[in-house]
Amino acid sequence: MTSETAQSGVAIEATGLRKVYGDLVAVDDVSFSVGSGEIFGILGPNGAGKTTILEMVEGLRRPDAGSCTLLGEASWPRNQRLLPRIGVQLQASAFFERLTAREQLRTFASLYGVGPAQADAWLERVGLGEKADTRTEKLSGGQVQRLAIACALVHEPELVFLDEPTAAIDPQARRNLWDLLRSLNAEGRTLVLTTHYLDEAEALCDRVAIMDRGSILQLDAPAALVRGLDAPVRIFVAPHQVTLDEAAAIEGVDEAVDDESTIVVSTRRPSEVLAELAARGALEGLQVRAATLEDVFLDLTGREYRA
Amino acid sequence: MNTPRARGRARSPFWAISVAIVKGFFRDKASVFFALIFPLMFLVLFGGLFNFDSSAKITVVQVGEVSLVDDLPAGAREAFDETFDVTRSRDRAAALEDVRKGDADVMIEQDGDALVAHYTQADQVKAAVTQGTLRAFVDGANVAASGQPPTYSFESERVEDESLEAIQFVTPGLLGWAIAMSASFGAAATLQGWRQSKLMRRLQLSPVPARTIVGARVLVTVLIALVQMAIFLGLGFFAFGLQLTGWWWLSVPLLVLGTLCFMSLGLLAGAVAKTTEGAVNMANFLVLPMAFLSGSFFALDAAPAWLQNVSLVLPLRHLNDGMLDVMVRGAGPEAVVQPAVVLLAFTVAMTALAAKLFRWDAD
């Protein structure tokens, strides 16, 4: 990283961002800051306003109110000095038509004055070496996403924006992408990504902003968000191990319900309750589920999370 | 992190984008077909259609004595036989029936001093040749009868001239239409396609200035137009005997201006439409009727005067006129001034309007 950013320690400073489309307030008074070297996630269901925020931060869209600085420079209006230092992958896969993966990446490299050797190295790095001569239109969802990420990174930017980098790809490809993103972060790059997958935010991000209907509801490390929820642990006891009344009577149980003869026990003292269940020989088929970001979302909005 | 510029030689952004667009164009069979092949099909069709083959003689059935034909002097008789294949018949009704059924092209007979020719309009070219040639022979005979020196002209030569004129006429007009189509479609599809795919947004976030991107697109479109021109003129010359007149190369700058003009029309369509197909359809909707009204397919001479005047508001009319003048009518530089000014004015106006109507987002 350049010493300048390392010193300042702040990659993004967004204050009071607001965007209105007609009657719809797409983004409402959003402020956050991202430290350099962080993986910062913006999490929310479709239509929450993630893309709109990202585009205002990148300098693609003029905010109706508020402002944003990237690496110490204002991102709006278009700033020629700043652009080579940031990399972007837009939600839709923005490519030239009918070019192969290699041609695509070399073309983007040229836009930044980067030579073909470095472009080809990035193609290998994202695991597309074998697909170099395949047209973009023929690549799978995961391959397209990796190519888009390579196009965002080919000029070695220090700050990278990724809009739903794992949308519409299969679970295995998603996990491979997580590894790639972690390795980019390990090199010292700051990553900002949007996602509508709770598990992705939880697994990947240092800090997550949970969004709904244009506003940030909470912003913290995923573990801190869950802890702050003070949500009970739920223990699922397989059928015929204990009765509903027995379960409800256990010391430390807040609530027990019968869900199709599986007894679901809620508790804030899970170790004591589990010990008691073990003593009664009720461990067979037992499952424990701790609170997740899903519960945080439910708690914040009163709605089930639906991507 | 090391500096990007350190490794390998990078293409300039202008060339990189130009090459990307060229590859995208030539790999798209539909756009190659509509830009290069489709207009050529028209050239072949029109060039072939009007290229009347003078070796096919006109069959004539002569009923009774026709002194004009029978008494032709030897030299004139030879000329007559090159155009007409004469058989004699006594049965007037049967001869007429032959003509009606198309077995013979014309029946001639003499009624007093008048030469009467019966023919159908089924084959208009042959009908015209028959009428023209016979009239010429009659005129010639009249001149001879008046005691003046005869001034026969060799009529079948005139027929060949007319067919040449067809290729002379259709080449500039069809070329104008072809350029209008490929330039406007290219601009409309690029603007819409890049907007839909968000490539335009992506390029906006690269350090490359907008003028570089626009410049690359213009360069490629102009190059495609010049390729179209080379193919048109090559085919016209080698296959249909196209003859270019002295200042023909002035059609090159005119063509470049025409390309810019129709790119701006495509930009307008691309700015207004909501989808790529919509943009291309809109460009087509504007260009095709304009081509008809601007004389790309048929000469406007036969059209009513008001229509000819209305067509003066169309940029393609001026492009066609300018190209016709310098390519085949032997006109000089003065003939391209007005078309050039009109095309430039359209380009400026339509680009300004497109810029005003343009929206970054598809929705």
Ligand SMILES: Nc1ncnc2c1ncn2[C@@H]1O[C@H](COP(=O)(O)OP(=O)(O)O)[C@@H](O)[C@H]1O
């Ligand atoms: N250009 C636009 N014009 C009108 N409404 C828009 C536009 N872009 C986004 N919206 C609306 O703003 C809201 C937020 O959209 P977006 O930022 O794309 O959400 P997300 O990325 O979280 O799915 C949505 O309701 C969307 O329909």
Ligand SMILES: [Mg+2]
């Ligand atoms: Mg989005």
